[in-house]
Amino acid sequence: MKNQNIEKLKDYKYGFTTEIENIKSPRGLSENTIKFISKIKKEPKWMLDWRLKAFRRLSSLKEPNWQKPKYPKINYDKLYYYSAPKSFSEKPKSLEEVDPKLIETYNKLGIPLQEQKRLSGVAVDAVFDSVSVATTFKEELNKHGIIFCSISDAIQKHPDLVKKYLGSVIPLSDHYFATLNSAVFTDGSFVYIPPDTKCPMELSTYFRINASETGQFERTLIIADKGSYVSYLEGCTAPMRDENQLHAANVELVALDDAEIKYSTVQNWYPGDEKGKGGIYNFVTKRGACRGKNSKISWTQVETGSAITWKYPSCILQGDNSVGEFYSIAITNNHQKADTGTKMIHLGKNTKSKIISKGISAGKADNTYRGLVDINRKAENARNFTQCDSLLMGNKCGAHTVPYIKNKNSSSIIEHEATTSKISDEQLFYCNQRGLDQEEAVSLIVNGFCKEVLQQLPMEFAVEAQKLVSISLEGSVG
Amino acid sequence: MLEIKNLKASINKKEILKGLNLNIKAGEVHAIMGPNGSGKSTLANVLSGKKDYDVKGSVIFEKEDLLELPIEERSRKGLFLAFQYPVEIPGVSTSNFLRTTLNSIRKSKSQKELSALDFLKLVKEKSAELNIDEKFLSRPLNVGFSGGEKKKNEILQMKLIQPKLAVLDETDSGLDIDALKIVANGVNTYKNKSNAFLIITHYQRLLNYIKPDFVHVLSNGQIIKSGCMELAEDLEKTGYQKYTNA
Numbered sequence: 001m002k003n004q005n006i007e008k009l010k011d012y013k014y015g016f017t018t019e020i021e022n023i024k025s026p027r028g029l030s031e032n033t034i035k036f037i038s039k040i041k042k043e044p045k046w047m048l049d050w051r052l053k054a055f056r057r058l059s060s061l062k063e064p065n066w067q068k069p070k071y072p073k074i075n076y077d078k079l080y081y082y083s084a085p086k087s088f089s090e091k092p093k094s095l096e097e098v099d100p101k102l103i104e105t106y107n108k109l110g111i112p113l114q115e116q117k118r119l120s121g122v123a124v125d126a127v128f129d130s131v132s133v134a135t136t137f138k139e140e141l142n143k144h145g146i147i148f149c150s151i152s153d154a155i156q157k158h159p160d161l162v163k164k165y166l167g168s169v170i171p172l173s174d175h176y177f178a179t180l181n182s183a184v185f186t187d188g189s190f191v192y193i194p195p196d197t198k199c200p201m202e203l204s205t206y207f208r209i210n211a212s213e214t215g216q217f218e219r220t221l222i223i224a225d226k227g228s229y230v231s232y233l234e235g236c237t238a239p240m241r242d243e244n245q246l247h248a249a250n251v252e253l254v255a256l257d258d259a260e261i262k263y264s265t266v267q268n269w270y271p272g273d274e275k276g277k278g279g280i281y282n283f284v285t286k287r288g289a290c291r292g293k294n295s296k297i298s299w300t301q302v303e304t305g306s307a308i309t310w311k312y313p314s315c316i317l318q319g320d321n322s323v324g325e326f327y328s329i330a331i332t333n334n335h336q337k338a339d340t341g342t343k344m345i346h347l348g349k350n351t352k353s354k355i356i357s358k359g360i361s362a363g364k365a366d367n368t369y370r371g372l373v374d375i376n377r378k379a380e381n382a383r384n385f386t387q388c389d390s391l392l393m394g395n396k397c398g399a400h401t402v403p404y405i406k407n408k409n410s411s412s413i414i415e416h417e418a419t420t421s422k423i424s425d426e427q428l429f430y431c432n433q434r435g436l437d438q439e440e441a442v443s444l445i446v447n448g449f450c451k452e453v454l455q456q457l458p459m460e461f462a463v464e465a466q467k468l469v470s471i472s473l474e475g476s477v478g
Numbered sequence: 479m480l481e482i483k484n485l486k487a488s489i490n491k492k493e494i495l496k497g498l499n500l501n502i503k504a505g506e507v508h509a510i511m512g513p514n515g516s517g518k519s520t521l522a523n524v525l526s527g528k529k530d531y532d533v534k535g536s537v538i539f540e541k542e543d544l545l546e547l548p549i550e551e552r553s554r555k556g557l558f559l560a561f562q563y564p565v566e567i568p569g570v571s572t573s574n575f576l577r578t579t580l581n582s583i584r585k586s587k588s589q590k591e592l593s594a595l596d597f598l599k600l601v602k603e604k605s606a607e608l609n610i611d612e613k614f615l616s617r618p619l620n621v622g623f624s625g626g627e628k629k630k631n632e633i634l635q636m637k638l639i640q641p642k643l644a645v646l647d648e649t650d651s652g653l654d655i656d657a658l659k660i661v662a663n664g665v666n667t668y669k670n671k672s673n674a675f676l677i678i679t680h681y682q683r684l685l686n687y688i689k690p691d692f693v694h695v696l697s698n699g700q701i702i703k704s705g706c707m708e709l710a711e712d713l714e715k716t717g718y719q720k721y722t723n724a
Contacts, residue, residue: 421568425529430565432549433526433558434579434635435586444578448569448618 015240015270018105018210022129025082031055034183037082041152041186044159050167054182057173064176068368068400069308069337071281074246081184083129083211102128105208123148125189125205129214135189137201147192148203151219154190161192165223169252169289169316178285181250185219188249193228193259202458204233209269209280212241218249224259226292231262231458236305240270242278244307249284257292257319262300264457265313266465269305271472274363276335279307286313290322290351298325299342300456302465304472307336312370314343317351317379324353327453331472332365332397341371341402346379346412355386358450361397362476368400373414375407382412390420391449393442393476443470479504479674480544480643485535486699487517487524494520496699497535502643505671509685510678511710512696513718518678519562521696522647525676526559527552540642554586556642560632560649566620572631573615576601580638604637608664625652633664640668645676650684662687682714697722 025036034055038048085099106126123137141148147158154162170178189205209216224230253261272279288297299313315324326342344353359367373384390399401418423445431441447466457465480502487495494517502508512518524531527549537544544552581591608630620628629649636644650658665688693710695703703721
């Protein structure tokens with residue numbers, strides 16, 4: 001198994017496993033498991049009660065099954081819901097106390113946590129399985145009154161903010177996976193930007209699944225108070241394993257009057273091998289509320305990993321003149337499947353939304369864009385523009401576009417454009433004739449196809465994402 | 479520089495080139511003329527390595543067996559094909575494409591890759607020579623270009639890449655007289671003692687501006703007559719029939 005992994009590392013360079021002793025919750029989903037999680041995190045009673053309420057709701061909910069990619073039944077009683085390095089039984093107070101193996105893991109992933117090597121201008125929260133390992137630049141951010149910490153810390157130190165906003169965008173009983181997350185979530189990031197503050201650096205969280213037979217249930221909550229701005233990025237990787245692992249996250253964003261949140265994702269979970277064995281089930285609920293007037297939430301996602309990606313980062317445009325944006329690149333190769341898109345719910349007057357989706361399929365993969373534009377009766381002068389482009393490589397893959405439009409206000413303007421294209425042999429021949437080999441040619445053409453979305457990423461990550469786009473498609477053309 | 483011996487090529491079992499022979503030395507300009515369907519574009523495609531063809535015979539380019547090399551290697555070794563129909567690549571700006579290809583070729587020759595700034599300087603200089611508006615460089619490659627713009631873009635790339643042998647596949651088709659002069663001038667200013675041209679054309683028109691050293695008539699997959707400029711002039715007057723029937 002191990003040797004096999006090393007051989008395969010060529011294809012997925014994040015596929016290594018960190019050998020580390022873990023503390024795990026009892027196997028399976030029960031009240032005891034939830035009490036275990038809450039206890040080990042030393043949570044206040046209100047938090048435990050909230051979790052238990054979600055757990056009780058869960059029994060009345062059914063796992064959804066309307067999505068295009070089907071998967072074998074998940075045995076929730078076999079999973080571990082909490083796994084943390086043993087050294088975390090007492091949370092390390094500083095980086096010096098963190099197990100060097102963990103620091104090394106993040107170094108290998110290109111996310112240095114040590115002070116001197118940190119990415120300039122980017123603060124990082126590193127989440128390993130179920131716990132946050134370290135958060136950098138905390139003091140610097142504190143000076144501006146910005147709170148950036150793990151959600152576990154926030155529950156302890158900022159209970160009022162957490163109580164007020166947690167579950168306010170994704171209700172407790174929203175749907176099966178969201179409710180499951182509410183019951184068993186383990187860690188994730190918490191961000192609060194005070195009024196009239198522009199966050200001086202990029203905030204980012206790096207998620208790593210390491211332990212086997214473990215689900216990762218991250219919970220992230222970002223609040224941008226009146227007139228503030230924040231740009232946040234998350235990255236994800238996991239070791240190569242033959243089993244499928246579940247990642248069911250909830251991310252909630254709240255933007256108050258005149259506030260703006262820019263949320264970017266570079267998702268590179270282990271996609272499974274070329275025969276479709278193993279890989280992460282990435283079933284994520286991401287939702288943002290533009291609660292205040294003139295507020296703005298922008299989602300950018302580059303989804304290259306996971307066996308199945310199933311998510312719809314959405315915007316609820318409550319405030320008048322609020323703006324929602326969704327920029328997406330979803331790449332599926334080999335046997336990967338994706339069913340992703342967005343929901344733009346227009347409630348306020350003069351609300352605007354923009355959807356740019358680029359789906360790329362290669363190998364035997366299947367890629368679906370599914371999106372909803374919903375214009376409420378009271379949303380005067382709402383405006384939506386949607387563009388969905390699909391690119392096919394080879395003749396064994398699939399691309400599907402499923403746009404839903406609900407319009408109850410005649411003053412709105414809704415536009416939808418869609419294209420499907422193929423990388424043609426003529427294009428490849430032309431590039432080859434100008435000295436590019438097959439992979440350089442594909443990379444150039446695909447990056448051109450995705451350009452509008454790549455441009456949305458923060459500078460520090462755009463180059464990395466471009467490379468990732470090329471690597472995910474290596475070997476996909478004859 | 480290029481030595482073609484008994485070159486045969488077929489596609490879907492239909493033989494297009496039927497034993498073609500041609501020698502090109504450094505410093506020479508060769509023109510190949512011929513009626514539709516005589517195999518002119520097939521010759522250009524086979525030389526540059528396009529798949530779909532079943533190829534026999536031998537082609538030696540700069541002392542190497544050209545037919546053994548993949549397309550990009552032929553390009554890196556100095557073979558350039560100016561396309562009759564340059565393809566569109568949406569989303570990829572012309573300048574990005576030019577820089578990526580140029581640097582890939584430079585890298586293969588262990589030359590230093592050009593920085594964005596150096597490249598910009600170079601490309602501005604070369605574009606000006608071809609009367610190409612700078613705005614054109616930020617447009618996606620060949621997307622919505624006029625026929626003339628596409629052909630000028632091919633010549634621009636030739637001047638940037640600086641190949642040893644440039645094959646021009648009907649570069650004159652679809653050009654108005656002004657564009658034709660600019661393109662011809664682009665070729666003439668690039669021409670020197672160490673490079674060579676193979677110009678494929680229907681008409682003598684282009685050859686009024688680019689003087690060939692040799693003119694060949696291609697018919698039914700073979701070169702049936704070779705001569706100098708007078709041959710092209712005669713063809714223009716009397717047509718191909720006289721030769722193809724012979």
